[in-house]
Amino acid sequence: MVRYFLSFFVLVLLAVVSMAGFRGQKFTNTPLQVTPDMKHQPKVITQHASGFFSDNRGDHPLIPGTIPVGYNLAGRYLQSGVNNLAADSAFTSELSYKDTGIMGDVYGNGIPIAVDAALLERGRERYDIYCSVCHDRTGGGNGITKAYGLATVASLIDDRIQAQPDGQIFSTITNGKNTMGAYGPSIAVSDRWAVVAYVRALQKRQAVKAELLSPEAKAQLEKK
Numbered sequence: 001m002v003r004y005f006l007s008f009f010v011l012v013l014l015a016v017v018s019m020a021g022f023r024g025q026k027f028t029n030t031p032l033q034v035t036p037d038m039k040h041q042p043k044v045i046t047q048h049a050s051g052f053f054s055d056n057r058g059d060h061p062l063i064p065g066t067i068p069v070g071y072n073l074a075g076r077y078l079q080s081g082v083n084n085l086a087a088d089s090a091f092t093s094e095l096s097y098k099d100t101g102i103m104g105d106v107y108g109n110g111i112p113i114a115v116d117a118a119l120l121e122r123g124r125e126r127y128d129i130y131c132s133v134c135h136d137r138t139g140g141g142n143g144i145t146k147a148y149g150l151a152t153v154a155s156l157i158d159d160r161i162q163a164q165p166d167g168q169i170f171s172t173i174t175n176g177k178n179t180m181g182a183y184g185p186s187i188a189v190s191d192r193w194a195v196v197a198y199v200r201a202l203q204k205r206q207a208v209k210a211e212l213l214s215p216e217a218k219a220q221l222e223k224k
């Protein structure tokens with residue numbers, strides 16, 4: 001038993017010395033890397049040369065016509081508070097009603113930018129891009145994600161959501177709610193209001209009274 005222990009002890013000692021014993025020594029050779037892990041990554045480092053591009057530069061000037069999010073065509077950062085859809089695509093962290101949907105301590109009602117056909121069209125476009133995957137294009141909550149297991153998507157046509165003030169819907173878009181993520185970082189402030197206006201339009205569309213329908217529309221519905 002003692003003999004086994006001794007030989008084991010000597011083996012461990014040898015292993016420790018061979019691994020750690022010469023660590024103070026300086027080598028001039030390239031170290032042997034048994035597992036290089038991620039020491040060498042083929043990536044571009046800012047302000048460094050790179051052999052990947054023919055001019056050996058890592059950084060490159062922007063391709064003409066590139067517009068970063070939140071900038072206009074002239075490369076100027078856009079300010080919020082301008083009711084001009086083309087120009088106002090900014091993100092802010094201000095505390096005004098327009099930026100939070102909150103008035104004092106409660107959600108406010110009303111859309112703080114002019115609602116016109118262009119705004120609704122913009123809202124439809126943004127809604128179809130960002131919301132319809134879950135809430136579907138009619139707002140009914142039967143988007144494609146349902147087929148993949150996201151079963152609890154709220155219907156935006158629900159009386160409960162219809163009764164919410166505009167500011168609350170704005171806030172849901174900005175911050176998310178329970179299993180719904182926040183869309184504040186990806187949708188600019190005025191675009192969020194455009195989506196709110198469009199959600200209102202979706203709700204109204206589904207609540208049209210029968211007597212307001214044209215005879216043709218009525219006939220078409222009765223056929224179904």
Ligand code: HEC
Nearest residue numbers: 130131133134152153154169172173177178179180183195
């Ligand atoms: C990834 C899926 C997904 C996307 C995309 C999404 N939502 Fe939702 N949304 C949900 C789910 C899930 C709920 C229900 C959350 C819960 O359990 O309360 C919800 C709830 C809501 C509610 C109701 C909140 C409440 O008070 O109960 C509103 C309003 C809403 N979403 C609006 C939007 C709008 C507008 C967009 C687009 C900007 C959007 N959602 C994008 C999944 C999504």
